[in-house]
Amino acid sequence: MTHINTLDPGASPLDYYGFELRRHREAAELTQKQLGDIVYCTGSLVGQIETARKLPTLPFSERVDMALGTGGALSRLHELVMRSQLPAWFQQVAELEVRATEICTFQMGMVHGLLQTDAYVRATLGALDETDLDDRTAVRLARQRIFDKQVPPVFWMILSEAALYQEIGGPETMRGQLAHLLSFENNPRINVQVLPFSAGAHAGLTGSFTLFRFATDPDIVYTEGYGSGHPTANPDTVTNCSLRYDHLQAAALSLRDSAELIRRVMEERYGEQGDSGGDPVA
Incomplete structure (x- = not known):
């Protein structure tokens, strides 16, 4: 367990966030409980953060x-904190998502994380x-904030029909997911x-892939x-996958x-099921 007196703000974005939260709170001469009361949470939660x-x-935030x-300082830090919690091997990809002007993805088995x-x-x-x-879910969903940017990327997803039938999480979850796509x-x-x-x-039988396009930098697969x-x-890889994507779109x-x-x-597959009398069950 990290002790507040030894918290190193340079250890990680999460440590830096905690250090800044404590610094701003103490500058305002508030206890953790007092701040918690103001922002509708417990003092214990403030202390944990x-x-x-x-x-x-x-x-x-x-x-x-x-x-x-704070002038929005912690809200701006929040995005960096969440991105730092992604698996190390995926953090570079999250950076690509933030920088890209266009994201084109082909998905074989499930909906892309951004949707x-x-x-x-x-x-x-x-x-x-x-x-x-809970935390891992929040971290993945935080990636979707790229669509809240003033100029969000153009996002194209080609989804195999199989993904519509792959019942992830049960009928209610799938119904909500497909409704989200329709939104x-x-x-x-x-x-x-x-x-x-x-x-x-x-052209996509070899598997899922994503193309990132940028305003000035080379495309990345x-x-x-x-x-x-x-x-x-x-x-060569970029050219090959771009051609594959064109054929998939066609x-x-x-x-x-x-x-x-x-x-x-x-x-038809995930709609409300009728009872024995044929009436819908909520």
Whole structure:
């Protein structure tokens, strides 16, 4: 357990956040309990965050910034803290997500993390390990804040139809996840296409991949293995995967037809089940 008197602000972004929270609180001459009362949490939680034993949430950071008059300092730190909690091998990819002007991804078995719902994230992360599931879920969802930027990236996801039927987390979770995908129908910067079973053999059979495009830097291709990520700017690889993506887009359903398929699967496979009398059960 980290002791507050030995907390090293240079050890990690989380330690730095805790150090700054304590510094601002003490400058305001507030105890942990007093600050907790102001921002609607316990003094114990304030203490855990100050000693880098608990991840701060964005609402907590925003309320503390307002209470202590920090000018938004902790809210700005929050994004860095959450990114630092990602697996070490994935942190570079999270940086690419932040910097990219366009992200094009093909996903074979599940929805891409940038479009996952809270329940879907919990189901995927908790499949084998439920340790610190709340924090791990919050860390993944924090990546989605790139869509809140003044100029968010254009995001294209081609999703295998199989992912619509892979029941992750149960019917309710899948219903919510597919409804979430449909919520982007009128958002020109977030686009979802489904590669139907009828496409047969296709250019993505070798697996999922993501293309990152930037305003000035070279494009980067990202592929993933078990516990490892593989970003590369190798021109031959980028050219090959860009061609594959073009062919996948040509084979995929249109945006409109994709939405119709998603809606149909959501209603027919994951819709509310009737009782023995045929009436819907809430």
